[in-house]
Amino acid sequence: MTATIRDIAKAAGVSVATVSKVLNDYSTVSRATREKVLALVSEMQFRPNEAARSLVGRRSMTIGILLTSGLANPFFVHLLGGIDEALKERGYDLIYLAQLSAHPEYNFVHHCRSRNVEGVLAFGFQLGELDADKLVASGIPTLFIDLNLTGKRAGYISSDNKEAVQGTVRYLHELGHRRIACIAGLPGSYVGERRLAGYHEAMAELGLSPDPDCIVIGDFTQETGYRGMQRLLALPERPTAVVCGSDKAAIGALQAAREAGVAVPAELSIVGFDDIDEARVVYPPLTTVRQDMSTLGRRAVELLDGLIVEPDSPAPAVIVPTALAVRGTTGPPPRDG
Amino acid sequence: MTATIRDIAKAAGVSVATVSKVLNDYSTVSRATREKVLALVSEMQFRPNEAARSLVGRRSMTIGILLTSGLANPFFVHLLGGIDEALKERGYDLIYLAQLSAHPEYNFVHHCRSRNVEGVLAFGFQLGELDADKLVASGIPTLFIDLNLTGKRAGYISSDNKEAVQGTVRYLHELGHRRIACIAGLPGSYVGERRLAGYHEAMAELGLSPDPDCIVIGDFTQETGYRGMQRLLALPERPTAVVCGSDKAAIGALQAAREAGVAVPAELSIVGFDDIDEARVVYPPLTTVRQDMSTLGRRAVELLDGLIVEPDSPAPAVIVPTALAVRGTTGPPPRDG
DNA sequence: ATGAAAGCGCTAACAG
DNA sequence: CTGTTAGCGCTTTCAT
Numbered sequence: 001m002t003a004t005i006r007d008i009a010k011a012a013g014v015s016v017a018t019v020s021k022v023l024n025d026y027s028t029v030s031r032a033t034r035e036k037v038l039a040l041v042s043e044m045q046f047r048p049n050e051a052a053r054s055l056v057g058r059r060s061m062t063i064g065i066l067l068t069s070g071l072a073n074p075f076f077v078h079l080l081g082g083i084d085e086a087l088k089e090r091g092y093d094l095i096y097l098a099q100l101s102a103h104p105e106y107n108f109v110h111h112c113r114s115r116n117v118e119g120v121l122a123f124g125f126q127l128g129e130l131d132a133d134k135l136v137a138s139g140i141p142t143l144f145i146d147l148n149l150t151g152k153r154a155g156y157i158s159s160d161n162k163e164a165v166q167g168t169v170r171y172l173h174e175l176g177h178r179r180i181a182c183i184a185g186l187p188g189s190y191v192g193e194r195r196l197a198g199y200h201e202a203m204a205e206l207g208l209s210p211d212p213d214c215i216v217i218g219d220f221t222q223e224t225g226y227r228g229m230q231r232l233l234a235l236p237e238r239p240t241a242v243v244c245g246s247d248k249a250a251i252g253a254l255q256a257a258r259e260a261g262v263a264v265p266a267e268l269s270i271v272g273f274d275d276i277d278e279a280r281v282v283y284p285p286l287t288t289v290r291q292d293m294s295t296l297g298r299r300a301v302e303l304l305d306g307l308i309v310e311p312d313s314p315a316p317a318v319i320v321p322t323a324l325a326v327r328g329t330t331g332p333p334p335r336d337g
Numbered sequence: 338m339t340a341t342i343r344d345i346a347k348a349a350g351v352s353v354a355t356v357s358k359v360l361n362d363y364s365t366v367s368r369a370t371r372e373k374v375l376a377l378v379s380e381m382q383f384r385p386n387e388a389a390r391s392l393v394g395r396r397s398m399t400i401g402i403l404l405t406s407g408l409a410n411p412f413f414v415h416l417l418g419g420i421d422e423a424l425k426e427r428g429y430d431l432i433y434l435a436q437l438s439a440h441p442e443y444n445f446v447h448h449c450r451s452r453n454v455e456g457v458l459a460f461g462f463q464l465g466e467l468d469a470d471k472l473v474a475s476g477i478p479t480l481f482i483d484l485n486l487t488g489k490r491a492g493y494i495s496s497d498n499k500e501a502v503q504g505t506v507r508y509l510h511e512l513g514h515r516r517i518a519c520i521a522g523l524p525g526s527y528v529g530e531r532r533l534a535g536y537h538e539a540m541a542e543l544g545l546s547p548d549p550d551c552i553v554i555g556d557f558t559q560e561t562g563y564r565g566m567q568r569l570l571a572l573p574e575r576p577t578a579v580v581c582g583s584d585k586a587a588i589g590a591l592q593a594a595r596e597a598g599v600a601v602p603a604e605l606s607i608v609g610f611d612d613i614d615e616a617r618v619v620y621p622p623l624t625t626v627r628q629d630m631s632t633l634g635r636r637a638v639e640l641l642d643g644l645i646v647e648p649d650s651p652a653p654a655v656i657v658p659t660a661l662a663v664r665g666t667t668g669p670p671p672r673d674g
Numbered sequence: 675a676t677g678a679a680a681g682c683g684c685t686a687a688c689a690g
Numbered sequence: 691c692t693g694t695t696a697g698c699g700c701t702t703t704c705a706t
Contacts, residue, residue: 014676014677015676015677015678016677017676017677017678017679018675018676018677021675021676028675028676029675029676030675030676033675033676052682054682055681055682055683055684056681056682057682058682
């Protein structure tokens with residue numbers, strides 16, 4: 001089978017304790033033995049068994065990932081790139097805890113414990129979700145992505161959603177737009193709420209009091225973007241611009257506009273959020289807020305590592321800046337608008 | 338801290354062995370004790386420590402996932418959806434092994450062993466990649482996705498790539514096309530090769546000997562699709578249809594055609610492969626081969642589970658059918674074509 | 675600087 | 691049907 005620490009000890013003519021010390025960088029071992037052991041380790045391709053290690057209370061070098069939406073979340077994939085890099089740098093492996101959330105007895109926290117996870121990346125939780133609080137209360141180091149929860153050993157990271165939308169509205173205002181509508185994302189989701197808040201604040205700042213009819217509530221999907229746009233187009237006084245809570249919604253809006261024979265951007269400007277791959281290939285290419293998903297993922301792991309390694313570190317609350325990618329769906333409002 | 342098996346034993350007034358037997362469904366335990374133990378387990382929210390379990394040689398209920406190139410892959414996310422479902426059904430957790438492939442001493446197999454992984458899902462390996470062979474040789478149950486490798490405890494699953502392209506070519510032929518070009522995927526990738534083989538076979542079947550200039554080699558990206566199309570459009574006798582090795586490539590091809598002022602599908606038909614989200618939103622919507630990624634992921638886990646549970650089961654080699662999604666980029670060739 | 679021994683939480687014979 | 695015991699591979703006192 002695979003080599004154990006005992007095999008190495010035997011081959012090196014030392015005790016297992018010594019090998020263990022070498023493996024864990026104890027300074028109390030002589031240069032000579034250290035080198036002999038290390039040579040054997042490399043030669044015999046030895047790698048300590050992580051289960052045994054974590055059992056004796058040492059670090060498991062395992063981070064758990066909790067995704068309430070399941071693995072198929074499209075953003076998770078983009079996050080993964082950044083997560084992956086940071087994981088490698090710090091030597092962690094990532095375990096996806098396939099939750100039986102449906103099962104009444106299922107418990108996140110115990111699942112984490114049974115896996116000796118050192119910390120948890122949590123993504124996809126909604127505002128006020130109970131399980132999120134339990135996680136915080138458990139004391140397991142937790143880093144939320146896109147949910148502003150903090151605690152003794154919990155913190156979060158997110159894009160600057162509010163500021164992003166404020167910037168978007170200001171940009172539209174500068175182009176000359178005054179009737180600016182909003183197709184908001186899912187209520188109850190942190191990012192949806194923040195984006196909507198950004199819309200409200202920017203409108204207020206600019207002295208534009210939005211018509212309540214100009215704000216439609218969606219859920220980030222193309223479907224609600226499509227229907228939302230239909231509603232807006234049916235208004236007696238049509239908006240000249242619409243900011244959407246997601247690219248998917250913006251794509252739905254674009255589709256509705258096309259079907260209604262409304263020219264984009266000549267008669268109507270549309271802005272999305274996320275900069276997913278589809279944003280570049282629709283026609284016209286979508287003006288949208290680009291989130292730096294890779295940085296989000298990478299920093300999430302780094303922050304979590306901090307929480308793990310420094311038990312008394314303060315709760316991180318990190319906001320990552322975004323950038324507006326101006327493409328083809330925005331322009332000045334029509335003359336008679 | 339968390340409850341251990343000893344706490345349960347104490348509370349139930351039995352030995353740890355008995356509790357263990359209950360936990361592992363031994364039939365030799367009385368109904369009464371079983372129930373008492375189970376009640377305590379649920380009440381104290383006990384969950385056995387997986388590290389301890391796997392250390393004693395029992396199952397670790399952990400599947401590893403190895404991705405050499407996978408993260409950036411646009412349909413990886415759909416694969417995950419299927420994987421997730423099957424994982425839950427069978428009770429596995431998934432550990433993503435963050436490989437230090439760059440490091441010379443890094444070794445996949447030992448990484449898997451150190452994590453007590455019961456089996457491995459391998460995705461993104463190229464034809465003839467050494468690490469893939471090592472994996473097979475190691476005897477660790479392995480299921481390759483999109484790579485036709487089998488072994489004592491290794492098998493694979495993939496879409497019916499060859500047949501899919503054959504069907505595509507036949508479909509174009511029926512529409513009246515004769516000059517059918519191909520923008521192939523990455524050489525050395527199993528799916529790229531299979532798709533190209535499908536093209537060749539179908540052309541031969543139909544008695545069409547393709548002009549070598551009509552076959553351009555790409556690497557699945559939009560970039561090579563774009564440049565490939567430019568090359569094809571520059572040909573003295575232009576093809577009337579082109580089958581692409583991926584949707585990304587097809588989207589690049591579409592872009593090149595648009596820029597060249599070539600009408601799709603009136604003057605040129607284009608077919609993609611994969612049916613990624615972008616396929617629906619480009620204009621015209623892309624005719625493409627739909628892979629059932631969700632089934633691919635789900636079956637992959639099921640097959641791997643088979644390999645794990647039945648050590649002597651034959652190597653699975655599963656091919657999943659595809660479907661042609663006819664949309665807006667295909668039509669009859671131009672009259673004078 | 676090194677080793678002997680205990681023990682992490684659990685399972686698997688083996689006795690009773 | 692139940693309990694005792696040994697031990698999985700490793701780390702960590704505590705002696706030496």
